[in-house]
Amino acid sequence: MSDVPSDCPGVNSDQAGKSSACDGCPNQKICSSGESQIKDPAIAIVAERLKQVKAVILVLSGKGGVGKSTVAAQLAYMLAENQDTQVGLLDIDICGPSQPLLMHMQGEEVHTSASGWSPVFHHEVSNLGVMSIGFLIPNSNEPVIWRGPRKNGLIKQFLTDVDWSNLDFLIIDCPPGTSDEHLSIVSFLSDVPTKAAIIVTTPHELALLDVRKEIGFCHKTSINVIGLVENMSGFVCPHCTCESNLFPNSSGGVVKMCEEMNVRRICSVPMSLGVSKAADEGRALNSEDGVVYTVYQNFACGVREYFR
Incomplete structure (x- = not known):
């Protein structure tokens, strides 16, 4: 609804x-x-399809442009650093799919087997499978102009027709806001027992205004919130490595909001050229990218601990 x-x-x-x-x-x-x-009836089908998935993680944001898709992509990369961990990444941002670029998988195609659609596996990270509408449209420059029912139908297909098989984590990159796609994904996952959300925000007031609504959405739909990722928390100078705050905290910022909403702040991710380069090149962060690599490693460790 x-x-x-x-x-x-x-x-x-x-x-x-x-x-x-x-x-x-x-x-x-x-x-x-x-x-x-x-x-x-699709709810039972989804539960059957995902019965071998140990944990489903919804990555949400109240406002667009806060780096939600980048956070989802890097979390997937970090979790997949352990070769024994099977990771899936589902992009349900139907009108603005970002994962094909962030995974350096533009031009890939979805293949069908007897058990349904097969996720597209990363060419360098063999234990990371990705699904996105970006693999289904022939021209990435073409806009997807769909009404709600058609978008919801594709989300249902991603959950009922894709052979996700055995996964330790299925990360779902959602569009910003709390609209049709969010209500659909929450409804389809109703019978999936182990699921939770990570909410991404930036420190500025407009983002915090909307992230409060996102937290409220999770509460109303009975989705547990693992915590909040404060993205772009500052800027790390590539020369002196000093970090500068870019947004004023006139209302107390993310820390105060987390206290008020009783939500844990998982981590603060500063802006850096390493993140921008990794996103543009469609690769995982590495030790050469500076402090953000360590931040994301600790972030992934925290997520693992949450589901133990």
Whole structure:
């Protein structure tokens, strides 16, 4: 459902579609009729498909441009540094897929087997499989102009038709916001037991305003939040390696917001030329990229610990 009212009673409530909060909601008729409580058969199919996936991680952001896709890509790379760890990366940003570039996998094609679509495996990291709409469209410059139902249908296909097989981690790179795609992915994952979210923000006030809504979305949809990644927390000079703050913290910044929202700050990732180069070259960070490499290594270790 889209445009959920802020004080929505919930689709399973006796007041669904009948509360004053429901007035004007586009889903009011469906909720009051009881149709919203009919379980989508795809939910059981997704649970069966992902039964061998040990952990599903949603990477979310309230606002675009905060580096969410870069965080998802580098987390996947870091987790896959251990060759015994099988990692999947699913890009459900239908209108703005970034993972083909960040993984240096432009021009790759999806292959079909008897068990469904096969993830495209990274040419240098053999234990990292990726799926994105970017592999399905012939021209990366062509805009994807789809309405909600068609986007949701492809997300369902990514979960029901892709043979993810045995994975330790499935990282899902979501578009910014809290709209149709987010409601769809949360609904399809309803019966998947081990799932949680990582929320990415930058320190500036506009991003913090929207990330509060993202945290609220997770609470309303019963998604556990592993914690918050403060991206672009400062700028590391490539010459003197000093770090400078780029955003004023007039309201106390990320630290205060995390205290108010009872969310853990996982790490602070400074801006650096290493991150920009790694993103442009579609590669993992390495020790030559400076402090950010260590930050991401510790980040990945924290994620592993969370799911133990």
